[in-house]
Amino acid sequence: MLLGEIKQFYAASGNIYGSPRIYRDCKAAGLACSENRVARLMHQAKVHAVRGYRRARYKAGKPATAAPNRLRQVFVASAPDEAWVTDITQIYTHEGWLYLAAVIDLYSRAVGGLEHAGAHSYRIGVGCDADG
Numbered sequence: 431m432l433l434g435e436i437k438q439f440y441a442a443s444g445n446i447y448g449s450p451r452i453y454r455d456c457k458a459a460g461l462a463c464s465e466n467r468v469a470r471l472m473h474q475a476k477v478h479a480v481r482g483y484r485r486a487r488y489k490a491g492k493p494a495t496a497a498p499n500r501l502r503q504v505f506v507a508s509a510p511d512e513a514w515v516t517d518i519t520q521i522y523t524h525e526g527w528l529y530l531a532a533v534i535d536l537y538s539r540a541v542g543g544l545e546h547a548g549a550h551s552y553r554i555g556v557g558c559d560a561d562g
Contacts, residue, residue, distance in 0.1 A: 432456075432463055433471050440477050448472075448479025507537040514542060 439455040440447060447455075449469035456463050472478070507513045513536040521528045526548065533543040 432461065432467075433475060435459065435461060436468060436471055437475065437477065446480045505536055507535075510535060510537045512537060
């Protein structure tokens with residue numbers, strides 16, 4: 431009888447819940463059981479919780495290619511707008527990671543653009559405006 435109720439609660443959860451949540455459903459329905467008994471019955475009936483997914487730590491596929499080194503480590507410019515450099519950094523805040531991109535003119539060392547985003551994206555830095 432209890433196994434039938436457990437399977438019913440499991441199906442109602444979309445075949446996701448494990449024994450702790452099924453036990454809570456049983457208690458809310460007024461069934462006399464313990465969490466260990468629910469876990470044992472679920473194990474015997476091969477009813478298992480669905481675990482959350484984990485995101486891959488790397489992206490599979492074609493490896494990234496490096497851009498050609500046109501400055502060759504010479505960071506001096508003889509005229510404005512001759513060479514621009516960019517940098518991106520990540521800053522941990524209480525709300526999560528913040529990503530900051532900057533574009534700098536090598537002649538005047540002035541910041542030509544800034545952009546920030548809450549998620550790391552290949553698009554950050556593309557929209558840096560000239561207003562800073």
